[in-house]
């Protein structure tokens with residue numbers, strides 16, 4: 001299986017007087033988990049939305065093995081993404097939602113039961129989504145992203161709302177996913193939590209890349225990710 005690298009180059013987005021994303025350049029490699037990390041409002045979601053073609057950049061490019069998301073022949077079979085938990089209609093069930101998205105993406109209906117099992121949502125797959133907790137919605141969103149057996153996962157704050165067991169489960173799941181030569185890009189504002197989950201780190205602050213490199217470079221220097229971030233940005237505290 002060929003690996004897919006993500007390359008973001010000079011990506012920029014300006015909202016009025018706010019440079020939400022300012023000349024952002026980084027890569028995420030196959031076989032590795034890349035953490036896209038920074039405080040609230042740093043520009044993580046806007047960057048991921050540009051990568052997925054949901055927001056139009058003012059400058060720069062974001063590509064999967066050289067192709068923009070919109071130019072991928074069968075996008076949902078290549079890239080699985082979770083950037084919005086509100087995608088499922090509250091009156092539908094997880095199973096109904098997954099059946100619809102399997103049909104829309106041209107994926108076999110048999111994938112529905114498979115992703116329900118993979119993401120551990122069997123216990124509530126036939127309940128209405130409107131009653132789900134944030135953690136349950138996270139799992140459903142991940143299940144939806146996995147329908148096309150993608151080779152890349154792009155997840156915005158995937159551990160939001162997950163309980164400790166869910167966080168450990170997600171960590172192991174992503175580890176196995178990457179170990180098969182696939183690419184994982186996850187954003188988070190919780191630096192301490194992802195310290196155990198990522199191979200490579202891209203730190204973003206005020207729309208600009210503050211540091212990027214393997215996690216081992218951070219830990220070799222003896223510090224934690226949070227300490228490194230604070231020493232780079234010289235800020236008092238993470239918001």
Ligand SMILES: Nc1ncnc2c1ncn2[C@@H]1O[C@H](COP(=O)(O)OP(=O)(O)OP(=O)(O)O)[C@@H](O)[C@H]1O
Nearest residue numbers: 015018020038039040041042043044045046047189
């Ligand atoms: N549609 C928009 N209109 C105006 N400003 C926006 C818009 N989207 C994002 N911004 C601004 O761009 C900046 C970056 O926001 P973004 O959501 O990308 O940050 P983030 O790192 O994902 O934060 P969080 O961790 O809180 O999700 C913020 O100042 C935000 O207010």
